Amino acid sequence: MCGITGIYAFNELGRFFSINLQQATLQLNRRGPDFLNTSLHERINLGHTRLSIIDPNPAANQPMTDPTERYTIVFNGEIYNYREIRQNLQNQGVEFSTESDTEVVLQAYIHQGVKCLQRFNGFFAFAIYDEQTQRMLFARDRLGIKPLLIYQDEDKLIFGSEMKALIRFGIEKEIDYVSLKQYLQLNYIPQPYTMLKKVRKLPAGHYLIVEGRKNQTEEAFYQIPYQGKANNGAKTxxxxxxxxxxxxxxxxxxxxxxxxxxxxxxxxxxxxxxxxxxxxxxxxxxxxxxxxxxxxxxxxxxxxxxxxxxxxxxxxxxxxxxxxxxxxxxxxxxxxxxxxxxxxxxxxxxxxxxxxxxxxxxxxxxxGADELFSGYNKHAAEYRLRQNSWKVGLVKSLSGVWNALPKSRSSKIGNKIRQLARFAEGAKLSVKDRYWSWATFAQEGDVDDLFNEKIRAKAIQEVYDERKQDLLQHLQHEGVEDFNELLLTDMQLVLPSDMLxxxxxxxxxxxxxxxxxxxxxxxxxxxxxxxxxxxxxxxxxxxxxxxxxxxxxxxxxxQRPKKGFEVPLLKWLRHDLHDMVMKDLLSDEFVEKQAIFKVEEVQKIKQKLLSNNPEDTHARVWGLLVFQHWWKKWFA
Structure with a gap:
């Protein structure tokens, strides 16, 4: 496993940013503590930090260039069937100088082009540069296990395993307030978007070919094969x-x-x-x-x-x-x-x-098992709702009772009431709105109220709606037999953007x-x-x-219920992290000077945190603290 980064300069102004390559690569040293190196070309410069897993020999270090010195690769990941692919290439006369899977990926691309992606069984993010054609291939594994971020403007394309490498190149940092709005609901940012405009994540199972600023092609080489109801019912x-x-x-x-x-x-x-x-x-x-x-x-x-x-x-x-x-x-x-x-x-x-x-x-x-095979509490709740039993009707009819009672994740009874209230409210919604409600910690209106008027205008509603509908596009039906639609949505939203x-x-x-x-x-x-x-x-x-x-x-x-560990956030935020909340990152002074959120709305959230009915406020406060720390580090 490794860290990769680099720059493709479209013009002389873009080339100027290459002076930051070494420092950008150093930002990834924790991903690859065993070796660091860079490769310099006229317009394309590559950086790599290595965590040696397969063939620790120095000959397998990267960036790796083929014997003709035409192709150079930086690779993050593992190809589990690399020995089989290597043998097939050797049968065609290809010679290898290392035992690494990196060299197999490079030679497979040289001899098979992008078709090689179909053959790889593993997880990966890599870039290959062809010096003769000035072409670069970027690719990311089928499920998005490994990250690949890309920044692009008129002068350059910069890529990396982590945002910190891109920032070290000196990219323009402008907050994407639509991403911020979704983050404040989900506590993560749905891919392919990031918190910065002009920075995106290459979607899972996609490749991008770049031959200059205007000649670029992006396509999927893999999609989860679900086109409606599963057709394997004939199998016992x-x-x-x-x-x-x-x-x-x-x-x-x-x-x-x-x-x-x-x-x-x-x-x-x-x-x-x-x-x-x-x-x-x-x-x-x-x-x-x-x-x-x-x-x-x-x-x-x-x-x-x-x-x-x-x-x-x-x-x-x-x-x-x-x-x-x-x-x-x-x-x-x-x-x-x-x-x-x-x-x-x-x-x-x-x-x-x-x-x-x-x-x-x-x-x-x-x-991955929970998303693929249905392992979450929300799955059980959705299944019960689709069955529409008398128990579902009873919970729905008592909606007013659940809403009136105190709710908290920090006690068994309070958490059960919280779950019943969310279930009863979700039962009133369409399948798409219910999924979004159960996936989030804050309603859209609550987040809108948090923004000051200037920022709220930047979180363009039409863009927000478009992104949300795209994330929920597979939720079309509400039958029990259509449950795979919900799992497909989890595989494309929760899995890559949160869990992985x-x-x-x-x-x-x-x-x-x-x-x-x-x-x-x-x-x-x-x-x-x-x-x-x-x-x-x-x-x-x-x-x-x-x-x-x-x-x-x-x-x-x-013989026991499923447990998922949650750190005791509510207790921490009320005690150990109290000063971080009240005197630092969410203090009135900091929020007012920052000019993103309304001071009075942040005050309401802090009051709710300390109340006898905190509900999910601790998760919202943690999301705000993480954002504030990030903003303070990069923007203050």
């Missing part, structure tokens, strides 16, 4: 389980290729337990890692993780973490994040990655590569060939995942 559930077990085990086995120590995250949930169990079949004494929470025993699942580790014969390590341990890392995390991202579980992922890196350089993860962004940022900040077997494109293709009833019913979420591996996992994993 038992047949589907058998095929799923084979496909997922093959995916796990492919992701064990590494020339450095490899392990697996093991939270104690079903997903990571399945991955670790399959991995243990193909490696000598797998090393597994979990994080325990000293001060939050309700969320501590380490006893379940230890049951799994014992059953599969893994060498298991538990990192016991206190709330203070997490608080001690908050500013470090905020300083590393180079565009606002406020999923607070990133704090726990950061610490898990940091401590895991002391033992291994690569870790497998169970990420979180894992990439927090793991790469610690020089750890995380691999996600559930997101092998063959697993994804299989998942979207299945009818919804194989994934969710009245009793189970991720039904096929649970049933397929029921006989090989400890039975205790099936």
């Amino acid at each position: 559930y038992e047949e589907a389980q058998s095929e799923f077990a084979q496909i997922l085990e093959r995916s796990v086995q492919q992701r064990l290729v590494s020339d450095v120590p490899l392990g697996s995250f093991l939270s104690g949930g079903i997903d990571s337990s399945v991955i670790a169990t399959l991995a243990a079949r193909h490696t000598d004494q797998l090393h597994t890692f979990s994080i325990g929470y000293k001060d939050e025993p309700f969320f501590d699942e380490t006893n379940y993780a230890q049951l799994v580790a014992k059953k599969i014969g893994a060498k298991h390590t538990v990192f016991s973490v206190s709330n203070q341990d997490m608080l001690d890392h908050i500013y470090e995390i905020l300083n590393y994040i180079d565009e606002p991202f406020a999923d607070s579980s990133a704090i726990a992922v950061y610490i898990l990655s940091q401590r895991t890196k002391a033992h291994v350089t690569v870790a497998l993860s169970g990420d 962004t979180k894992v990439d940022l927090m793991s790469m900040a610690n020089g750890l590569e995380v691999r996600v077997p559930f997101l092998d494109h063959e697993v994804v293709n299989f998942g979207f060939s299945l009818p919804a009833k194989y994934k969710i019913d009245a009793n189970y979420r991720k039904k096929i995942v649970q049933d397929t591996f029921r006989d090989v996992l400890p039975k205790e994993l099936y």
Whole structure:
């Protein structure tokens, strides 16, 4: 895993910005602490930081140029089937000087053009420069596991793995207030947009060919294959389980290729337990890692993780973490994040990655299963609503009661009331509006009220509506059999913009590569060939995942509710981070001087945070704090 960056100058003015290449590349050193280098050409200059995984030999360092010195690549990712592709190229007479997958990617492009993208099984973001034609190819993996940001103006195109590299080149920094509006609802920014105008993320499964400013082509080389109702209903559930077990085990086995120590995250949930169990079949004494929470025993699942580790014969390590341990890392995390991202579980992922890196350089993860196979609370709620049972009618009829009662995530009863209130309100909405309501922490009107009039005018309503409708375009029907539409929306919104962004940022900040077997494109293709009833019913979420591996996992994993760890934000914001809220980033003085938000509206949010009925205010406040820290760093 690595960091990549570079510049394509369209004219002499653009070339001037190349003087910042070295410093821009240095911004990515935590992604690739093993080696840093740059490659200088007349108009195209490339930078690379390396985390050595496959073929640590210095000959495999990047930027890498082919023997003819015509083509140069900077590559971030891993190609799991690179040996097979390499052998096919050798059969055609291609010679290799390294054992790396980077050289395979380069030679595959030289001999096959963009068609090579169809052959790659892995996760990646890369750029290849052809000096003879002045052409550059940019490509990003099918599901958007690896990031690739692009800035473009009249004079230049600048790209990088992270925003901080682009900013170090000296790009124009102008806030995209439509992105800010969506961020203040979701606590992340939906791709392909970013918080800055003129900066975008190359969409998942796309490539971009650039031959100067005016000659550019962007196309998709992969889309999730769902064109309406899944057509695999003729396959029995038992047949589907058998095929799923084979496909997922093959995916796990492919992701064990590494020339450095490899392990697996093991939270104690079903997903990571399945991955670790399959991995243990193909490696000598797998090393597994979990994080325990000293001060939050309700969320501590380490006893379940230890049951799994014992059953599969893994060498298991538990990192016991206190709330203070997490608080001690908050500013470090905020300083590393180079565009606002406020999923607070990133704090726990950061610490898990940091401590895991002391033992291994690569870790497998169970990420992606919830989006692909229906594992979230909102999925269960949507399923019940579509069934339209008498229980649904009762909850809807008591909407006024739920709204009148105090709601909070910090207590079991308060959280249940909060969920019932959101369910009752969502039941009144269309499928698109309901999805958006359940995905957000703030209503659109509440965010509009937060902006001062000048900024509100910049968050152009027509652009906001267009982006939102584009994100929700697949939600067309409300039947139980149409449930895959909702999962497809999750795969294109929540997965790349929230979950994968979180894992990439927090793991790469610690020089750890995380691999996600559930997101092998063959697993994804299989998942979207299945009818919804194989994934969710009245009793189970991720039904096929649970049933397929029921006989090989400890039975205790099936005798408890699903838990997702949430850091105790409400407690922190009221106490440990009180000064950050009241005296620094959300102080009246700071907000007034910043001139983005209305002081009186921020005051209302702070008052709500301290009230007996905070609801989801702590998430909103955290989102504001993350944005304010970012703004203070780059704009103040």
